[in-house]
Structure formats: C-alpha cells, structure tokens
Amino acid sequence: MKLRKNILQPLRMEWHGCPSPPLTPLSGDRSVAQLLGYAPLHSLLQRPRGLMQAYGLDRRGSLLANIFRIANRTHAIVDRVVIFAPPEIKLAIESVWSTCCQPFWNELSRGDRGSKPRITFVGHDLDNDSIQGALHMLGTHRDLHCHDIADRWAMVIMEPDQGSLRSDLAFRYFLPALRRQLDNDSARIGESVVAVTSRNNRWLDRYKGLGLSQYVDLADRIGVPDSISTAATLLSAALLGVNVMELLAGASAGSQCTEQSFELSCSPIHLALANGSIHPFWSPHPRILQLWGSSLRPIGEWYETIVDAWLPNTFATSRFGCESVEFPSKDTFDPAQSPIPLSRCVRHHITTGAWRFDALELEPGETLPSKWRSELELGIEQGQQSALAQTQIDLPIIDELHVGQLMQWFQIATAIERWLHDCALAAVESGGN
Structure with missing residues (x-):
C-alpha cells in the first residue's frame, strides 16, 4: 500500500446523452460582469x-x-x-x-x-x-x-x-x-x-x-x-493533518476555472447551466449525484444541503455506485400522485481516474477499480437508453487538491444557479421573455 504524490490537474467533465450547454444565458460582457459581481459568488x-x-x-x-x-x-x-x-x-x-x-x-x-x-x-x-x-x-x-x-x-x-x-x-x-x-x-x-x-x-x-x-x-x-x-x-x-494549503489551492483552481470559463470546454458555469438546460426557460431542476467511490459519499450529502439552502424548490439526492434512484414528489407535481420523472432530471457521475492506494487484483486482468469502471459504463449506458441527461466529472485522483476543486465547483455552480434563477424570476415579473 502506498500513497501517490499530489499534482494539481483540472477536473474533467464529459456529457453523456446531452450536448455541452452553450453559455448563451451569459452572452455579452454585461451579463458576465453582473454574474461575477454577484456578491455571494464574488466572495466564494x-x-x-x-x-x-x-x-x-x-x-x-x-x-x-x-x-x-x-x-x-x-x-x-x-x-x-x-x-x-x-x-x-x-x-x-x-x-x-x-x-x-x-x-x-x-x-x-x-x-x-x-x-x-x-x-x-x-x-x-x-x-x-x-x-x-x-x-x-x-x-x-x-x-x-x-x-x-x-x-x-x-x-x-x-x-x-x-x-x-x-x-x-x-x-x-x-x-x-x-x-x-x-x-x-x-x-x-x-x-x-x-x-x-x-x-x-x-x-x-x-x-x-x-x-x-x-x-x-x-x-x-x-x-x-x-x-x-x-x-x-x-x-x-x-x-486531521490534512494539507490545508493544497485544499485551498484546489479550491482556488476551481475559482480560476470559473473566471476563465469562456476559454474552456467545462467549468462550474457549464455545470450550472447543465442543471437547467432541459427547460426552455432556465430553471434549476432535480439532479442525482452518482458517487463512484465510498469516500465520496459525504460530499453527496453535503451537496444536498447546499442545494436545499440555495435552491429550496429543487430536489437533489446522492447515490453510491449503481444504486437506483426514486425521486419523491416535489414542486409542481402532486405529492400524492406524481413522482418526478427521470426525463426532468440530470445525473452527475462523480468518478476518479486513479485511486489513492494501489489497486487490488480480483483475477488476472481485472482489479477492483476496473470492476467499478465497468459498472460505471453500464450505468451511463442505461441512462442514455432512458434519455437521461448525464455528465461525468472525473477527479484525476482523490486528494486535497482535487477534492478542493470538486467542492468549490459545486459551491460555485450552486451560487450561479441561484443567480440565474433570480434573474429568470425578475424577467418574468417584469414581463420579459
């Protein structure tokens, strides 16, 4: 058993069954400036x-x-x-x-x-x-x-x-x-x-x-x-002896990624828009966090709390590995009659490309991580067959640098969603389209 050396790498984000959302809700310098000037996001x-x-x-x-x-x-x-x-x-x-x-x-x-x-x-x-x-x-x-x-x-x-x-x-x-x-x-x-x-x-x-x-x-x-x-x-x-400077360096990289989002193919802004891109008029919608690693479970529970605090009418849940999801009734659906259909949800697979410790071999040519990877591919395929919008956010390795990035991504995306939601409500109230 050995630990690997930490090297800062950007998170990777892929879309499965849905295109990368365009940044059209933020088109124009004025919209970008307004977003980055949003006080909670600026502080974050x-x-x-x-x-x-x-x-x-x-x-x-x-x-x-x-x-x-x-x-x-x-x-x-x-x-x-x-x-x-x-x-x-x-x-x-x-x-x-x-x-x-x-x-x-x-x-x-x-x-x-x-x-x-x-x-x-x-x-x-x-x-x-x-x-x-x-x-x-x-x-x-x-x-x-x-x-x-x-x-x-x-x-x-x-x-x-x-x-x-x-x-x-x-x-x-x-x-x-x-x-x-x-x-x-x-x-x-x-x-x-x-x-x-x-x-x-x-x-x-x-x-x-x-x-x-x-x-x-x-x-x-x-x-x-x-x-x-x-x-x-x-x-x-x-x-706990966690490297706090690396944790903050990872979070800072998440901030920088947001500020450079128009030069990148994926960023917390893309994640925020993916969480509302199904609707013709932007509105946050239910999401599933599929966590492919037991150490990631608390992050899923933590994410549920920040969504609940900032987007109180939006349902979020987390699942471990290939666990199935049954959404409770919410929002415009009759609590006694209609569950939220998966077609209105987006699922985010949180994965890692390298585990913290050496891989345990199951049999020649197969390890525990490769077994998980096979389960992940099957889960993505099943989601595509159900026309479920899915993303995959991959941590190069689970360590302070990349956990700091991931948690910062979730916080930033949630703050952006709140800003977009407030802007959408303001447009409706003022009679805009």
Missing part, C-alpha cells in the same frame, strides 16, 4: 486565494496562522477532538475527512495516524443516546484523571449563532467533565478548548468569561455556500 471565488495570500503576508497573525498554531498544539497534547458543529458544517468536515484521510482513521493507532487526533462529532443531531454514549466513551462516568496523552481529549465548539443547544450541552456536561479529568488545571483546560465563532457573537463573552482563550474568528457565517474554506472546515482539516 476570492476567499481561497485571499486566505493563502494573507498567510503569505502574515505568518503569525493571519487566520491560517492561527489555525495552524492551534492545530499543532492540539496534535501534541490530545488523542481525540470532540467537535460540536451544526449539521451542514459537520458534512463539510466529513467530506474532507473521508476523502483525504485513511478510511478507518479513528480505528488506527496514534502512530499510524501520524500523532494526529481521532475525531468525534457531538450534538449535531441533538440525540440523547449518542450524546450520552460520547460522554461514556470519554470516561466521564469514571474517576479518570488524564495524565497520559492517550486519555486526553479536546473540545472544539463551532457556534455560528448567538447560542444553541449544542453550546449548552458542551458547557453543561462536557466542560465540567474535562475540568475534573484535568484536575481543574486552568492551563491544561485552556489549551483543550477552542471556540470557532464570529467576533460579534455574544456567546463569545460567555466563553471568555470561563477563562478560555483559544478562539478562531469566523469572519462569515458557518454554512453554505462557502463551507469548504470557512475557519470551521479548515481548522478541522488541520487537526
């Missing part, structure tokens, strides 16, 4: 390279510098990090974790994890038994005093709002347990708790009032569409 395009540039100029006081400092300190003192985060940011973190780390990360020894911590999510679902189970796992029911690194754990509380049940749970149950296990040593407690929130959040005063000082400023709200490059995701990636 600029943020990855802005973070890298700020770090290059200030290796001590920038956001990334603070993230790296906290991550490096945490690596040295604990074996597990308990993360309190809302569901959407949990999915963004899991997308990076699943694709960029060993699949059985938490089961590995500390040495095999490169002295990086295990990760445990708590409070995202507000489920009583899972929270109690986490407390039990951390040994809070025992008179445990954590002097060995194998027993020590840290808390990261990601709080975008003024207060939530997650932060209440953290302060009511987990922080007292941590204090007991660390013998009320204020120095060790202070280095074992991190807050990720906005500077104007009143909850931060409560945090600092408890004598806690490790803080990462969330310059913009946790969530979509920028969750790949928010402090919450980047800190979690750094805690």
Whole structure:
C-alpha cells in the first residue's frame, strides 16, 4: 500500500446523452460582469486565494496562522477532538475527512495516524443516546484523571449563532467533565478548548468569561455556500493533518476555472447551466449525484444541503455506485400522485481516474477499480437508453487538491444557479421573455 504524490490537474467533465450547454444565458460582457459581481459568488471565488495570500503576508497573525498554531498544539497534547458543529458544517468536515484521510482513521493507532487526533462529532443531531454514549466513551462516568496523552481529549465548539443547544450541552456536561479529568488545571483546560465563532457573537463573552482563550474568528457565517474554506472546515482539516494549503489551492483552481470559463470546454458555469438546460426557460431542476467511490459519499450529502439552502424548490439526492434512484414528489407535481420523472432530471457521475492506494487484483486482468469502471459504463449506458441527461466529472485522483476543486465547483455552480434563477424570476415579473 502506498500513497501517490499530489499534482494539481483540472477536473474533467464529459456529457453523456446531452450536448455541452452553450453559455448563451451569459452572452455579452454585461451579463458576465453582473454574474461575477454577484456578491455571494464574488466572495466564494476570492476567499481561497485571499486566505493563502494573507498567510503569505502574515505568518503569525493571519487566520491560517492561527489555525495552524492551534492545530499543532492540539496534535501534541490530545488523542481525540470532540467537535460540536451544526449539521451542514459537520458534512463539510466529513467530506474532507473521508476523502483525504485513511478510511478507518479513528480505528488506527496514534502512530499510524501520524500523532494526529481521532475525531468525534457531538450534538449535531441533538440525540440523547449518542450524546450520552460520547460522554461514556470519554470516561466521564469514571474517576479518570488524564495524565497520559492517550486519555486526553479536546473540545472544539463551532457556534455560528448567538447560542444553541449544542453550546449548552458542551458547557453543561462536557466542560465540567474535562475540568475534573484535568484536575481543574486552568492551563491544561485552556489549551483543550477552542471556540470557532464570529467576533460579534455574544456567546463569545460567555466563553471568555470561563477563562478560555483559544478562539478562531469566523469572519462569515458557518454554512453554505462557502463551507469548504470557512475557519470551521479548515481548522478541522488541520487537526486531521490534512494539507490545508493544497485544499485551498484546489479550491482556488476551481475559482480560476470559473473566471476563465469562456476559454474552456467545462467549468462550474457549464455545470450550472447543465442543471437547467432541459427547460426552455432556465430553471434549476432535480439532479442525482452518482458517487463512484465510498469516500465520496459525504460530499453527496453535503451537496444536498447546499442545494436545499440555495435552491429550496429543487430536489437533489446522492447515490453510491449503481444504486437506483426514486425521486419523491416535489414542486409542481402532486405529492400524492406524481413522482418526478427521470426525463426532468440530470445525473452527475462523480468518478476518479486513479485511486489513492494501489489497486487490488480480483483475477488476472481485472482489479477492483476496473470492476467499478465497468459498472460505471453500464450505468451511463442505461441512462442514455432512458434519455437521461448525464455528465461525468472525473477527479484525476482523490486528494486535497482535487477534492478542493470538486467542492468549490459545486459551491460555485450552486451560487450561479441561484443567480440565474433570480434573474429568470425578475424577467418574468417584469414581463420579459
């Protein structure tokens, strides 16, 4: 088993059963300028390279510098990090974790994890038994005093709002347990708790009032569409030992691809238009994300959340491999009568040209990846027989550079879809064609 060297390559996008959508909705310099000036999209395009540039100029006081400092300190003192985060940011973190780390990360020894911590999510679902189970796992029911690194754990509380049940749970149950296990040593407690929130959040005063000082400023709200490059995701990636700079470099490449879209045959703009090209008048329509790799599954779930947040009347679902899809009723269809037909959907196959580890051989001439490739070709063929509009987005390899690109593509395309949808509604309301 060996890891391959990461080299930045562009994502490849092919169309199956439908032509590459023309950029006619964006014809003319004015339309392009309006699109690139759309505030959420502009922020999304600029943020990855802005973070890298700020770090290059200030290796001590920038956001990334603070993230790296906290991550490096945490690596040295604990074996597990308990993360309190809302569901959407949990999915963004899991997308990076699943694709960029060993699949059985938490089961590995500390040495095999490169002295990086295990990760445990708590409070995202507000489920009583899972929270109690986490407390039990951390040994809070025992008179445990954590002097060995194998027993020590840290808390990261990601709080975008003024207060939530997650932060209440953290302060009511987990922080007292941590204090007991660390013998009320204020120095060790202070280095074992991190807050990720906005500077104007009143909850931060409560945090600092408890004598806690490790803080990462969330310059913009946790969530979509920028969750790949928010402090919450980047800190979690750094805690796992993921190459954050490569993740951001990949996202920045996705931004550059968008800005150069008229010179390219595929880009996030093409993806956005493909998601509405079936309709005579642009409107986002249902889509299926077909994920050909188990490590990609969290990305599918994360994508569903950003579509739901930005295109609330648009249905998105993800499936693993050749799993079939049954759409629920939605939008203009009678919920009790008519399911959405596949003819109104577009399916995106997310594939990889090279796996992170060496291919396992099944028999002479056939490996597990080649078996998957055969299943993929069969799935595309069946989709074509059903007149289903399909694309295939291929990652040259599953690593930070290309996962960063892929997630940035999805975020950018979703923001563009929202802009196109708003423009279409405005045209209808003004009596335009």
